[in-house]
Each structure stands twice: as structure tokens, then as C-alpha cells.
Amino acid sequence: MLKPKNDLLQGTLALLVLKTLARGPMHGYGITLHIQQVSEDILRVEEGSLYPALHRMEQDGWVSAEWGMSENNRRARYYRLTAAGRKQLAAEELDWQRLTQAVAHVLKFA
Amino acid sequence: MSWITRLRGMLRRERLDHDLDEELRSHIEMRAADNLAAGMSPEAARYEAQKRFGNTALLKEDTRNTDIVGWVDVAARDFRYALRMLQRSPGFTAVAVLTLALGIGANTAIFSAINSVLLRPLPYHDPGSLVMVWETNSQHPKPHNTVSPPNFLDWQTRNTAFSDMAYIADVRNNLTGNGDPEEVVVQAVSANFFSVLGVNPLLGTGFTPENGQAGHDNVVILSYGLWKDRFAGDSAIVGKSILLNGKPRAVVGVAPQNFNWFIKDGSLTGAKPRLWSPFVFKQSFHDHKQIGRFLTVAARLKPGVTHAQAQAEMTAIAAQLEHEYPDFDGHWGVNVVPLRQQISGELRPVLLILFGAVAFVLLIACANVSSLLLARAASREREMAIRTAIGASRWRIARQLLMESLLLAVIGGGIGVALTVLGTNALLAASPHNLLDLPSVSIDLRLLTFAAAATLLAGLLFGFLPSYVSAHSQISQTLREGGRGSSTGERRRFARSAFVVAQLSLALVLLAGSGLLIRSFVRLVGVHPGFDTAHLLTFKVSLPQSKYATDKLCMAFFQQLLARIGAVPGVRSVTMENYPPLTGLGAATGVHLLNQPQVALMDLPVANVRVVGPEYFSTMSIPLRVGRLFSEQEMAEEKHVALINQAFADKYLNGVNPLGQKAVIYMKSLAESGNQPSEIIGVVGDVRQMGLDVAAEPTVYWPMPELVYSGMTILVRTSSDPLSVVSAIHNELQQLDREQPMASIATMDQLLADSLSRARFTMLLLGIFAAVALLLAAVGIYGLIAYSVTQRTQELGIRIALGAQRRDVLRLVLRHGTRLTLLGLALGIAAALAITRLLASLLFGISATDPLTFAGVAALLAFVALLACFIPARRATRVDPIVALRYE
Incomplete structure (x- = not known):
């Protein structure tokens, strides 16, 4: 399923999730925690968006999922970046850099 | 690639659901554990974790929706839910399904006829390049006149547009041997006809x-039917010999089952051929232009040549011929007609009009179901509001309602198609055999596609508005107002009123159309054919030349036959004529009245020539206006006398006394010297030979000896049922000549009914559609008014409690219905005035905007609509104020 390009929030969420998973397999809750911590509480991922996004990425083949045990011995679903996901991440990172640079230029210019 | 994943996903749908639940639960537990660690109370920790998820059901649905599995799943759930909803209100479902089945079934039935007649390819190779080539005379209105052989030969040598041309002439021959003698129609054709x-x-x-x-x-070459019927499908028939008019002919082929060739305008017999034989032109056809016009001509366009190019070239050739042979080809042109248009020409307007009519019926049916759905949606408003409140999106609600509509449409469509199969056979049974020549209706892909498209379109059409309105209702308002009087309700009421107005106007258009056809038919039936059709038997006897080579032999045979038939008990009188009346068959030629100046042959007045036997006018009850009838002497030998009809006298004699006038009737030769002038001895009443809807044409009657035909139509006036004397007459015929068959046995009333068949068929079908439309429109307005009375029970109760009289309440309710009815009538009359013009070609003796018909159907519709309003209005007056006020 193709996602519309201009959907900034969706796109950003995917970028953040992919980047997080680039460090290694992680479950949904872990992803929210990671993003929240790394962004110093500025970015908070809504659970209501995270799971549909994760499942969509799974459908698109960017991530794969399997059941595993969490650090405190709970059954959790672990998501792992696939090769396609890695490619997607690189592309999205590039897009993001272009976008922030462009925004920065505009801000500087004004 | 991801399709495989999705497919796999579909297979493990159950597990997927389970996985998702577990994943979310594990997430909540982890969050709750962290909250607990952060110092929250266990309850608060759990609550906070749960709250962050918000609406888990919605989340799950969203997550599932990313997956095809989810889509299929949701659609399946919508379907099950829709099925339950329809089961829960069986009354509503039955009415809606029946209405739709009627609409879709009628459409499919008419489409099946259109499919067979107008769309299905003709059973010839590349039928698109086949055309008919006719002669046409600028002096006479007939666009498809048969062709003269010498002209055919000239066309053949001069044209460049056709790759090949074939000619066909129908004759009746007697088939003997292998069973009873049988008269068959033989098409005498050019040897290249089949190729x-x-x-x-x-x-x-x-x-x-x-x-x-x-x-x-x-x-x-035998037709498939003849091969099966008479030769029992003998697979070794080829090479065998059959007896045609007493002469042996070798069978060289059997035509395919679906092959036939019947072009009404060119048929000299009015019946389908049973076999084909080659027709070789005599040398005289090549030598000079003398022979009459009797060929049907078919041609194949060369690749790349258009119909217009062919027409242009043939017109040019006709102009050359007119110049070269002014006596023979003066005023004659050529008309090239595509084969498909030739075959479906007469039926096309009828079928298209009927198709338009059934489309209207379907629209009315859709409006009805839509209106029902709107009313039902109002009572389900709370349900929808609650579903919205707990997170269902507008799209989700609209989708579910649409699913209900589509389900209704599919059930209705399925029953409709089943009805079609039954209905079309009824249609075929009711349709005249010479109108819809369909062996049976086959359900082919095109028909099914049409039915499916009609069903889907109907479902979307009637389902869209109700689901749109429901999906856009304001929840808070709905919940507060308990589903009554909301703005959504307002919109619904407006939509339903609009539907009722539309239905009434569509119904009016159909009523006006069928009213016009009925009035036209009544006029047609009221036309006197010019003779008495009751208790009149007709049949044909055609004598083979091999046995009856001379005029004398033919005359003697017929005289004996008439004498024998006249002695049969139950026969009041008997006579004969060269062509049967009312069938449109006959011969016509130029007539020169000797007191008028000589003009070119082609500029002469034209008259039909009918050759009759003794006691013709008394047997047929055709009145004598002036002069006398043929004497016994004149019936025995050639005395050069003729009778004319009133139309001839009116058109050509300009008030001059016809008696004693001499006229040259160009029947035997193209030269005046080749025809003995006949003396006009009397004037008889007009007979509508071409059919009831065609005014009588100028006609000359000759007694049999003036022009002997080897084939005659025998007319027997009986004292009771004409068919009861058939076997006795057949017996007499057999005693005269054992090999002589009796053909085309019919009563004149049957022939009359056949000549009216197209008009009756169209009237019947349009009448049925109009009646259905009227019924549906009445149900529509009844439903609306009844519903509004139910909704306003409380208000009406208060009014009655405050002293309103029954009359006031009645007026209040009827006012609404009357307004809608008047609006519907006004719109309907405007539309009907524009649309009934399309019927003009089917009408007889009445204008397409006949004010009386319009007033009549408007009154009928108004009456029925107001009656439909009156029933709920009366109920409104019986509202008990106490009950009404308590009702909440």
C-alpha cells in the first residue's frame, strides 16, 4: 500500500520507528519509550498511531515481527528491520534532511 | 510480493486477531509495570496505561484495516449484519426486494429482446458489410421496392462498390412424395446467394x-427445419432427389440450423423459405427492359467502401438508367440499406421505447426503496448516533448502510433475473410470431452483465442518499432530541418528498405514453376494413405449372373447386382472390384512362390490381356504390371489364362519371398495344388491403378470366366456426387432385389480429409498465404520508385536544399530499409533452400530445395519489388525543 507523500506525521512516525529499530529488534512499548527518552520527552508516540503504523510497515515488508521474551520476562512482539526497511530508512533519512535543511534555509532567510 | 503475505495473512486471520490482542495487552502491562515502579497506585498505574490507548476497539480496527484480511473481515461482518437487519424487518425486506425484482426483471426481459434483435450478430459472415439494395420511386412513398431483373443486371455490371451481389425471389411450390403434399415457400436465388x-x-x-x-x-438446398420435419434428418439426403411441383430436384445441401433469410419488404409470400433453388434469368431479361420488379437484392460492400459511398454510386447508376430507359426507369432511384437496419428497422423504435419505459419503472422502484430506507434510517437514527459516539467513522456507517442496500439489490436482482427467464417466455408467447422471431431467450454473458450492472447501479442509486444522510447526521442533536425533529430528519423528509414528486412525474410520463397507445389502438380497431371479417376462412391453393400449364386448366380447376366447396354443409358462399386481403401483399401497376391524355408509362396513375372469382363482393360484403358487378358471362370468359374502388374514383376521376370509361391496365405488357382496354362497369367500396392503419389505395378489380393466376386465395364464408369446415374442404380438394396441398389456412379474424399484433403488443407492454409505475408511485406517496402521520401523532393529538375538527385534520394531512401530487403532475406533464413525441411513429389517428389523453391520465394519477393519501389521512382523524399525548 502506497502512503501519500505529504503525510508528514505518518511519514515522520515511520522514520522514527525505523531509526529506533535500526539499533536492534524492539517491541512496541520499547519503541515508544526509546523515542520519548531520546527526544527528551519532546516526542511522544501515541499508541493509537503506533500499532497501525507498525502493522502497515510489516505489510510493506519493512519490518518483520516475532514473539520473544522481554527483559522482565514478558511475552512481547519484537519488530526487526528488514533489508527493505533499511533501504526505506536511508531514503527517509535523506528526505528528512532535505526537508529540515530547506526549512532552515527559509527560517534563516526571513 | 506483499500479496503473498496478505494471502497468508488471510489464512491465519484468527491467529492475527489473537496476536494483536496479546500484543496490545503486553504493551499495557509493561506500561502499567513501569507506572507502578514510578510510584503510582496499582489501579492508577493500570488506568493510565489503558487510557493512553484510548479506544482499543477503534485502534484494533485501524490496525486491522491496514490489512486486506481486515477489509475482507469488515466487509464480511457488514454483510452478516446487513443480513440480520433485513431478517429483523421481513415486511420491509419483502416490499423492497419485490419492488426491485420487478424493476430489474422487467429491464432484463426487455434487454434480452434488444440483445437478440439489435445486438446479437446476424448469422452471416461479416454481417456489417452486407446491405440490401432496393429500387425506390419518387412518385410513391415505398422506400423498399423490389428490383427488376434487367436493372439488377445493369447494377451488377456498372457498380464498383460491391464485391458481389445476390438476388432472391420467393415462390410457392408444391412438395410431393415422402408423405402428404405440402405447399412450401421456395426462395429462387442467384447461385452465389450463400457465398x-x-x-x-x-x-x-x-x-x-x-x-x-x-x-x-x-x-x-433444404432448410434445417424441412430436413428435420420431412426427411427425418436423413444424414444421407445429399444426392437424393425430391419432387418440387412434380419435377425431380437433386439435394445438394442442408442449410445450418440458425440460417434463414426473410426480409419482409421483399417477401412475395409473407412466409419463411423452406428451401432454396437456383434462379436462372431468361434470355429476355438480358435483352430488354420489360419484366416487372420482384427481386430482393443483397450485396456485400467491398472492404473499405462505406454505406454512403455505395449509396452515392448506386444513385448515379440509377440516374444513368433513368436517362437511358425513361419508360422503364423513369422516377426510379436506388436505396441502399444496411442489413441490420433492414432486419431490425421496424422493431427498433418499439424496443427502444419499451426499454425507456422499463428504465422509468426501475427508477420509480429505486425511489420507492430509497424512500423506505430513509424512513427506516430515521428509526435507526439513535443506533447510528450511538455507533458514531463509540467511534464509528462516517465512512464506516455509510459503508454498512450501503452494504444493506447492495444486499437488497442483489437479492432483488437475483429474483428479477429468475423472473426474466419466466417473463421472457411469457413475453415471447404474448408477442406476435412475426414480430419477435426468437426461438427462445438464451441467458448469455451480455444479458448477465446487463443484469449485474442494473442491479449494482440500482443498489448504489437507492442506497446512496439514505446512507449519506445517515452518515452526516449530528450525533449530539440526535441523542438529545431522541431521534425526532432533528435537522437530519428535515433533510430526510425533503428527500422523501422529492422522491415522491419524481415518482409521480415519471409515472405520469408512462401513463401518458400508454394512454396514447391505448387510444390509438382503440381507433385502429374501430376502423372498418371495408369487408366483413367474421366467419371467413382463407387458404391458398397454388397449382404447379407442370400439371396445369394453361390458363384454361387453372380456370377449370378453380371453378370445380369453388363448386365443390360451395356444396359443403356449413358453407354459405365461397369465392377467391389473387392475394389475401389485409396482409399488404398485392400487385400494382400503371393505369391509363383513355379520356385522359397519354403520358409516359412511369407518370401514369398507379392502382392495385386484384383478380377475383365469382360472388366475390357478396361473399366479402363489399358494397356496390355505382353501376353493376361482374356477370356470370364475365366470370366465364374474357370480356374486358373491370370494377374500381371508391379511392380510385376519388383520386383519379375528378368527378367524371366512371361508368363506361375505358382504361388500359398495364398488367400483361409494358406496351399499350399489349393490353386490351377494360371498360369500367361499376364502383365498389374501399377495402384496406395494406392493413387497418393504411388508407385504402386506388384499386382495380378484374374477374378471373382477365388475368389467370395459378395460385389463388380461397375465401369461404361459413355459418359457424370457419375452422370447422377445413377437413371437409380438404377432402374435396384431395378428390380433385390428390397431390394438391391446402396452404396458409387461417380465419380472417386471425389475419386481422395478426395485422394488429405489433400495435397490441406495444400497447400491452407499455400498459403493464404504466400500471406498475402507477402502483409504485401510489405506494410511494402512501408510505410518505402514512409515515408523517405516525410522526405527527402527538401534534395531531394536541390539535384535536384543542378543538380541531376531523375536517381540519383531514385537510392538514391532505394538503401535504396534494401539494406533492400537483407538483408531480406539473413536472410529469411537462416531461411527457417532450417525451411522447418519440411515440409519434407508433400512433394512429391521434396526436402525440393529445390533450384528452393527457387530461385523462393526469386525472387518473391525481385520483390514485389522493386516494393513497386519504387512507392515512383518515387514520389521522381517528387519533385519540389522550393516547397521543401519553405517547412518547
């Missing part, structure tokens, strides 16, 4: 070019 059409025989090799040479033409 021009691109049809190969089922058995045998068919005609060879050599069969087109004199002396090699004693061969025949």
Missing part, C-alpha cells in the same frame, strides 16, 4: 457457379 452471405451448408457442398447456368439449375 455472398458467407454461409456454408451444414451438409453437402451447396450451389456451384455452374448451377447458375440454364440446364444445371435442377438442384435444391
